[in-house]
Amino acid sequence: MGSVERYDFKAVERKWQKRWSDWNLFKVVEDRSRPKFYYLDMFPYPSGELHMGHMRNYIIGDVISRYKHMLGYNVLHPMGYDAFGLPAENAAIQHGMHPKVWTEQCIQRMRSQFDMLGISFDWGRQIRTCSPEYYKWNQWFFLKFYERGLAYRRPAPVNWCPACETTLADEEAERGYCWRCSTPVEKRWLEQWFLKITAYAERLLEDLDLLEHWPERVKVMQRNWIGKSEGVEFDFELDGIMEKIKVFTTRIDTVYGVTFVVLAPEHPLVPKLIERSPRRFELYAAVQRMLSESIEERSSEEVEKEGAFLDAYAIHPLTKERVPVWVANYVLMEYGTGAIMAVPAHDQRDLEFARKYGLDVRVVIKPPDAELDADQMERAYVEPGIMVNSAQFSGMFSEQAKDAIADYMEQMGVGKRSIQYRLRDWLISRQRYWGTPFPIIYCDKCGIVPVPEEQLPVLLPPDVKITGKGGSPLSQVPEFVNTTCTRCGAMAKRETDTMATFVDSSWYFLRFCDPHNNDAPFGSDAVDYWMPVDQYVGGIEHAVLHLLYARFFTKVLYDMGLVKTKEPFTRLFTQGMIYHESYYCRRCRSYRRPEEVRSKRAGERRIVKCNVCGSEVEVGMDKMSKSKLNIVTPDYVCEQYGADTARLFILFIGPPELDAEWNPQGVEGMYRFLNRLWRLVNERLDDYIPDWREKLNELKPTLDDAQRGLRRKLHQTIRKVTDDIEGFGFNTAIAALMELFNEMQSFASSMRPKDEVEGFADRVVLSEAVELMQVMLHPFAPHIADELWERLGKPGSVYQHRWCDVDEDAAREEEQVIVVQVNGKVRDRLIVPVGISEDELRSLALNCKGVKAHVAGKEIKRIIVVPNRLVNIVV
């Protein structure tokens, strides 16, 4: 056996990528004779670099797509670009480059990275959301939503990110900070467009139950976000004023414990009450102070409760008692009715407030086995209990009293059951350029006029000065702004805000079914064939944002009769994020790239210094992101070791649902594996017997232990790899392939001469393993698998070949290791034939070497025999 040609991964990868493309291997069309499988990755924002996080996502997708195709499915595996968005605009500001040009460059660069990795996308279906052919349909959907009353414009307090110079949806203002740049969000009062997602709150919540193949935590996050609560709504009349205060409570069982009523500072009644008060200046100042607190301050944990008495009294609807009306910062206008009934004995927040301002505390529920002292309480009693001081409801269990009081109030006509959601309408106006223009015209005479469908798309004007300052860039373009009313022909102005980019990604999975349709967003035949997406994979960061919006869109489209599925994504898998060290230099006030720092060891500690200023940098562990300069792209690994090695490595790094730290140690291992495989197959090409299948049938009864052993390993591996791919266990699937290879290699090293009968059988058995190894390897490392496949004399690509079947007879164990324990401690091991009787096992165990010493002279109390596993002798 002479030396074989080395594994030239560059040549192999180039060759096969070209062939796949020349053969149009991944092009897919509707084919009703085969079951369909729609695999989708979350498409990327074209920021210019594909990093390891993306790569992990897309390689997982490629493994599944190729595997499903080999199982006989008609697989749709598309890719595109979420190409509108702020970073393009920021790049334009920084580099003076048009967002379109910048985006196109990024797309080109990312496309070359996709190609480098050899992913099986049907590129004929590519989508770019910034193309008019795509965003035209955003506008079309917007008009449809508008017709149905699901899009509306209103002045509202909105989240404003001063750094991005634009508004944000609630979902984008994470705990008071901008989701993109982490700047504290401000509140502004603006006239903005909203989509009425709250109209779908109940269905978005209920249908989560249909999603049995979604991760529980994503469903929990959506449930929390929608935040449904059931309770009772009722009014307090004001004493001596012709006004009412509507409140909502989930704890109607505590209604007899109300000792005051609180309004949010923004509540419309607040100015009226202040007006009537002799202390109006004082009160006005107090409320102003509360109003000026930022969202960040008001939602932070340690904020001091503050309030003021409004010199007004409300009448309790059941007891007719007079209770004081307060205004306080801990009541939110956005939730419920913006006013609450306060029950300090049974609500911690109300108690804190009552103690601070010396308000009454009245106990109306007590624990079954104790008394409560209203004057001494430090914690509100919030658990269920026995009703007291609650008129005819006293003595009941509070859980039952909830219903009884609600019934009573409904009968008396003073209140009604009500459901509140935390979810708020989706704000989609953005004061930026690089997005979809709203198809809306404002006419002095006609008001808001939707652009007629035939006039779509409203094109984004190409020449715009983008400064990042001073509101919507489109408002600076007179040719765009000034138009005529499509209804009355008078001079009119266009809406100059653009749509949030989450609108684009809310339906792109439908467009992939029919991406070139010029007459409709998609044809129903194509969508009915492909939808729903069978497997969706992406990062957990979209658990609420994108995944909620896409579900919402799908439901509206369902109601419009455009799609037949209530939910877009049958199975969801959220992959873990890839972390990498980041270096922040305090002195320079900026992040540093890995090559801009040097590290030293000082005893136990590692010191990392900035190359620019020499001071020590802060070493963090962060999700890869451009802003932290800690991105690692697949390029280096692909350049040094090849795409197949890179693919294996990113999968081998750990379970895909868990986060992982990027550490390239270990890449070598994958590279070595592929090299060893390359060598073994090429060295043994002459030994390969193409019709091993027929030969094997004849030889089966005569195979010896070693031959049966290799076949057993092979077929057990087929079973394991199949199960592992189905269960996203890519790391263990690769380990199984390596184990099989190790056995193949040692088998090959002791093969007998060709001309002997045993030697021939050796070759037949090895041929089976070598061939099926390529089939199993293809989804993971498709280039090398296809190359070796060809060298075995096979036509085409393994992709066109069927996945392997397990030969159950071959996979069956013949003998097994039985562990012998004494008092639960392992003392010996026995190798016995499968199916040995319990009695035989017992006597073998009692007589084996390791046991005797530990049993000698002791009484045997019990012997536990677990078939196929172990014998435990208890003394």
Add this chain to the structure above:
RNA sequence: GCCCGGGUGGCGGAAUCGGUAGACGCACGGGACUUAAAAUCCCGGGCCGUAAGGCGUGCGGGUUCGAGUCCCGCCCCGGGCACCA
């Protein structure tokens, strides 16, 4: 505070049902080949101990013949929600 996820060798990580803890890989040590090195191949290893043996899956209890796995009580790391009435 509530709800998830995680904690296993020097490192990444394996281990359907409670039944051999540490698969596979990295790094490391030894050997073979080589004038030498690289590459490759073979061998080795949880820790303590000369050994017999003992101890080992974040900590403390429990159930069991037997616990990484089940139960109870904690600790640490990461994430989500949080003044939502």
